[in-house]
Amino acid sequence: MSIPRRALLTGATGFLGRRILRELVRGGWSVRCAVRPASDIQSLIEFFGDGWSLASRQIEILPGNLADAGFCREITDGIDCIFHAAASLTGSVSSLVSNTVVPTRTLFAVAADQKVGRAVLVSSLGVYGPQKLRCGSVLDETCPLDEFPARRDGYTYSKTLQEEVARTISADRGLPLVVIRPGVIYGDERGVLSHRIALPLGSLLLRMGGHQQVPLTYVDNCAAAIVQAGQANGIDGETVNLIDDDLPTGCDVIRRYRRSGHRLRTIGVPRWAILWLARFNEWYSRTSDDQIPAVLTRHRVNAMWKPLRYSNERARRLLDWTPRISLDEAFQRTLQSTTSSSTR
Amino acid sequence: MSHQRYRVALVGCGQIADAHLQQIRRISCAELVAVCDLEPLLARQAAERFDVPTQFTDFDQMLGEAAPDILHVTTPVHTHASLACRALQAGVHVYVEKPFAVDLAEARRIVATAQKNNRLVCLGHDQLFDPAWRQCVELVSSGTIGDVQHVDSYLAYPLQGPFGRQVLQDHNHWVRRLPGGLFQNTMSHPLYRITEFLTDESPAIQAEWFSRNIEHDLPTELRLNLRGRSVTGTLTFTSSTRPCRRVTRVFGTQGSLEVDLDTQLCRIDRGERFPGAFAKLEAPIRDVVTSLRNLARNTARFWRAEFHYFAGMYELFQRFYAAIDAGEAAPVSDRESLRVTAIMDEVFATCRQNDYLSNSADDGDDGRVVLNLIRETGELVADACRSSHSPVGRPS
Ligand SMILES: NC(=O)c1ccc[n+]([C@@H]2O[C@H](COP(=O)([O-])OP(=O)(O)OC[C@H]3O[C@@H](n4cnc5c(N)ncnc54)[C@H](OP(=O)(O)O)[C@@H]3O)[C@@H](O)[C@H]2O)c1
Numbered sequence: 225m226s227i228p229r230r231a232l233l234t235g236a237t238g239f240l241g242r243r244i245l246r247e248l249v250r251g252g253w254s255v256r257c258a259v260r261p262a263s264d265i266q267s268l269i270e271f272f273g274d275g276w277s278l279a280s281r282q283i284e285i286l287p288g289n290l291a292d293a294g295f296c297r298e299i300t301d302g303i304d305c306i307f308h309a310a311a312s313l314t315g316s317v318s319s320l321v322s323n324t325v326v327p328t329r330t331l332f333a334v335a336a337d338q339k340v341g342r343a344v345l346v347s348s349l350g351v352y353g354p355q356k357l358r359c360g361s362v363l364d365e366t367c368p369l370d371e372f373p374a375r376r377d378g379y380t381y382s383k384t385l386q387e388e389v390a391r392t393i394s395a396d397r398g399l400p401l402v403v404i405r406p407g408v409i410y411g412d413e414r415g416v417l418s419h420r421i422a423l424p425l426g427s428l429l430l431r432m433g434g435h436q437q438v439p440l441t442y443v444d445n446c447a448a449a450i451v452q453a454g455q456a457n458g459i460d461g462e463t464v465n466l467i468d469d470d471l472p473t474g475c476d477v478i479r480r481y482r483r484s485g486h487r488l489r490t491i492g493v494p495r496w497a498i499l500w501l502a503r504f505n506e507w508y509s510r511t512s513d514d515q516i517p518a519v520l521t522r523h524r525v526n527a528m529w530k531p532l533r534y535s536n537e538r539a540r541r542l543l544d545w546t547p548r549i550s551l552d553e554a555f556q557r558t559l560q561s562t563t564s565s566s567t568r
Numbered sequence: 569m570s571h572q573r574y575r576v577a578l579v580g581c582g583q584i585a586d587a588h589l590q591q592i593r594r595i596s597c598a599e600l601v602a603v604c605d606l607e608p609l610l611a612r613q614a615a616e617r618f619d620v621p622t623q624f625t626d627f628d629q630m631l632g633e634a635a636p637d638i639l640h641v642t643t644p645v646h647t648h649a650s651l652a653c654r655a656l657q658a659g660v661h662v663y664v665e666k667p668f669a670v671d672l673a674e675a676r677r678i679v680a681t682a683q684k685n686n687r688l689v690c691l692g693h694d695q696l697f698d699p700a701w702r703q704c705v706e707l708v709s710s711g712t713i714g715d716v717q718h719v720d721s722y723l724a725y726p727l728q729g730p731f732g733r734q735v736l737q738d739h740n741h742w743v744r745r746l747p748g749g750l751f752q753n754t755m756s757h758p759l760y761r762i763t764e765f766l767t768d769e770s771p772a773i774q775a776e777w778f779s780r781n782i783e784h785d786l787p788t789e790l791r792l793n794l795r796g797r798s799v800t801g802t803l804t805f806t807s808s809t810r811p812c813r814r815v816t817r818v819f820g821t822q823g824s825l826e827v828d829l830d831t832q833l834c835r836i837d838r839g840e841r842f843p844g845a846f847a848k849l850e851a852p853i854r855d856v857v858t859s860l861r862n863l864a865r866n867t868a869r870f871w872r873a874e875f876h877y878f879a880g881m882y883e884l885f886q887r888f889y890a891a892i893d894a895g896e897a898a899p900v901s902d903r904e905s906l907r908v909t910a911i912m913d914e915v916f917a918t919c920r921q922n923d924y925l926s927n928s929a930d931d932g933d934d935g936r937v938v939l940n941l942i943r944e945t946g947e948l949v950a951d952a953c954r955s956s957h958s959p960v961g962r963p964s
Contacts, residue, residue: 262737314730316582316586318583318614374613374616512873515873
């Protein structure tokens with residue numbers, strides 16, 4: 225595929241999307257951003273700061289509803305590559321499906337009709353089902369998907385369904401598709417303390433295990449790889465995991481937070497205890513008819529906190545990508561801007 | 569409790585459908601046979617997550633192929649009448665999520681269709697069956713606070729919650745097209761907590777709606793006064809206070825009672841018996857005793873695993889299914905469904921009138937000339953709402 229120049233970007237007002245936009249503009253693309261009518265454009269402009277007046281010459285912003293085929297026809301007209309980063313991260317399962325999966329189906333179906341050159345779908349590493357992997361093995365693109373995503377959480381379920389819908393359209397209607405599965409994305413506005421590291425309990429943090437690697441990717445590295453996925457040759461149909469080099473463990477992350485002056489109150493929960501807690505939670509939820517829902521289940525524990533290793537070999541090879549920002553620098557930038565110890 | 573096994577289906581796989589499916593699964597005489605939604609992905613997620621064997625996007629096909637005995641309607645309100653009537657005509661008993669219908673005319677059509685086809689229709693006034701509310705009603709019936717004089721019903725609505733955010737962000741959201749907007753979808757809960765005690769057919773109404781936040785382009789606050797022959801009521805629907813609570817105070821001739829459905833607490837106040845300064849000690853001591861009683865009660869209920877957010881819904885489903893079994897009337901009567909719908913119609917018409925009056929006062933215009941026209945506007949909005957939507961809509 226020759227280097228395309230006209231991109232459609234969804235989710236441009238989001239944490240990752242605005243960095244993808246910056247990267248596309250830097251790469252010389254002209255970018256059409258499909259946003260929701262109520263999206264906060266002002267904060268996107270503020271993100272670019274003084275650079276906006278120059279960047280905006282390459283940017284066109286179109287508000288509308290991605291679940292509306294008419295709008296999708298308008299925005300895909302003349303587009304070489306779609307970068308689809310729009311998705312809901314929270315809410316009820318039905319709203320996650322309505323906001324993430326339904327728009328993906330409409331957009332990709334129209335894109336297939338319009339013969340768009342490539343669609344890059346930003347999926348998630350969460351779609352894997354590593355429950356059957358042995359502790360210590362490598363999670364790469366050959367790992368099977370979670371057989372029961374509905375038993376995970378609404379977000380994972382919606383991302384799994386989103387991928388399935390995208391792949392079906394690609395196979396049935398010939399839309400060239402590249403699926404990118406980033407790990408936990410962190411950066412200036414978000415911090416690093418994801419649920420893969422610790423769960424918040426009031427003002428306390430329950431450190432979950434702590435000796436397993438955390439599959440992190442710094443948002444700028446992630447955005448650069450996604451843009452590469454839109455322009456690399458011969459990768460249609462490929463699926464690529466995105467994680468940075470030198471992944472830290474949960475304990476490392478907490479140590480780095482403390483060293484940079486953050487006060488974190490943590491209680492470590494060893495892996496065996498997490499599994500027992502999960503058993504207890506499952507049992508109690510069953511016998512109490514869900515008075516306390518089964519939030520911690522063995523299925524989830526073995527997907528989220530299993531000691532695994534992660535590989536970015538395929539991303540390096542297919543996308544000709546290396547994480548530009550090192551772990552040390554990424555942490556420095558993130559922790560400087562993260563004043564609070566909030567978790568997500 | 570019911571003996572027969574019922575085939576249960578649900579139409580409208582949105583957020584509230586999750587609660588229905590969860591509670592139906594807890595009922596031993598119910599077998600979930602089908603879910604339906606215009607959007608296949610929504611039908612699919614509901615079927616997958618709640619192990620429902622069949623899923624449909626065509627409502628009539630579902631009625632024909634899944635042959636349910638009971639249908640739960642959890643679609644947006646503008647589709648309720650059409651779906652409920654089609655199901656009733658097909659011989660299916662119907663549970664309709666609140667609010668019953670877009671307006672009284674539609675509500676009457678549902679009730680008439682149920683009666684004509686000899687089927688039950690039950691409106692989802694589920695909080696009336698919440699354990700804390702039942703406790704409050706029992707205390708009132710046993711004369712603890714004397715004769716009820718006034719009910720104060722309060723709802724702090726989470727506008728920044730998942731559903732509220734959708735309504736705020738989506739300017740075409742179906743809720744915005746209802747004659748009563750945001751309130752029509754939610755205010756029946758605090759309203760029927762008043763009408764439980766205020767039993768007049770058509771109480772006198774004073775109402776206004778407004779917005780506190782300049783960024784909100786729709787009214788998000790509602791204040792309502794109701795006056796019946798012997799009981800009055802006030803309803804506060806607010807989107808600006810925290811914590812989000814569903815609190816009701818019932819005032820009687822001999823005392824008052826406060827029930828909080830979120831904390832499941834019920835507090836009685838019968839005044840102080842000691843005079844002067846002693847009363848200032850008696851009151852906090854009584855508070856401590858009440859709190860200890862509530863603590864003991866809630867601990868026992870926790871131990872018995874009785875705390876479920878949708879406990880009222882579960883109880884109402886069970887009673888509805890039992891009523892079908894016994895050939896009795898539905899636990900929420902047709903009269904009550906129609907009465908609450910009529911009051912809501914009147915409330916929204918009054919709010920629109922007040923809106924018009926304040927706007928025309930701002931414009932220096934004499935608004936009274938066209939007041940009567942405004943009432944008719946309510947009917948026009950309802951018509952527009954019906955005609956602008958397809959028969960099976962998005963989730964409620
Ligand atoms: N954050 C992570 O750790 C992580 C990890 C792996 C994968 N991902 C994936 O990366 C992508 C971006 O995530 P993020 O962290 O940047 O999320 P975010 O900050 O919440 O941004 C989400 C973006 O999607 C838009 N959006 C949501 N629903 C939409 C809809 N129905 N129609 C149109 N636009 C919609 C939002 O628009 P508004 O501005 O209007 O809300 C926003 O621009 C998502 O696909 C996510 O699944 C994230």
